Amino acid sequence: MMPELHPWAADLTELHMQVWTRLAGGVCDRRAPTRHPTLATVTPDDKPQARTVVLHAADKSIGTLDIHTDLHSSKVADLRTTPFAALHVWDAAARLQMRLGATATILTGPDVAALWAGGPAASRQSYGSHPAPGQPLAQALDYAKQPDPASFAVLRLTVHSIDALHLGADHRRARFDRDTCWVGTWLAP
């Protein structure tokens, strides 16, 4: 049984706002679906890749999102070759699929020193494993976590487009682009 239409899904401006409200909610709330988007990239041999990431910042005013990652992960290698990223979230409670197109800047070293120092110690465990993420191991646990600020990177995503799809009794889909100051357009779902 499809839920009623969420009122915000009937208006382009409110729908756009809702996307950013939900993204900001993911930064705060570990249980929000927007906390763990799927990040898609293009590999150096021109294949798609997708993996779960953790959303650490969302700034509607300038249209940026931050993802923290190990500098030696394959997503960083992908983005060095093709700096475009797609972010995908399905929010079941909102019946809302969010698809964001973005350009990624890889921030490291002094640019992220304050974020490293300000983050919780437990989170630092995620940056600096040896061998590096994706390297083969003889046994499953033949790796060590060695928190290392030199392995810490922030992917700053400058969002260029948002595709929002609300599933209700009637589906509604809209697209918002930076180039047109985020004025939305309805699309066929």
Next chain:
Amino acid sequence: MMPELHPWAADLTELHMQVWTRLAGGVCDRRAPTRHPTLATVTPDDKPQARTVVLHAADKSIGTLDIHTDLHSSKVADLRTTPFAALHVWDAAARLQMRLGATATILTGPDVAALWAGGPAASRQSYGSHPAPGQPLAQALDYAKQPDPASFAVLRLTVHSIDALHLGADHRRARFDRDTCWVGTWLAP
């Protein structure tokens, strides 16, 4: 609090089996996370794209998955240019991220006539909307669903690689490749 290790995550063969068991479960069970994977593709202008899809078939014996789609959707256009696809699922209950790399074949017309005829009438509503998916509309509901077998396509994904990540007290990650008969290798998570 991290859950205990799932026993199947400690053994490469069982982990590989678990991925396919969960994929097959998604075909049957509408509520399984594997029912709605995220499909990533590469656009003709070399950007990543990702969207939710519905898993309609999973055959471990030959390593294929079927996704049904409108022939006029952008994912079909993407796959015509770059036939590689990535499929992503996060199964929260299993604490398991599944990432599959595949080559997509686009089946249409007589090749899918039996699947069209055998599918539930309600599902056919998803294939053949006018205007086509992604086309701009003056108003949100300026589209009509006109079930049309000529708009029905099956994306048959021939899986080439599986990356499975189990999050427990210790994370375990493995990769399985068709080229090596799916014998797995542990990877650093």
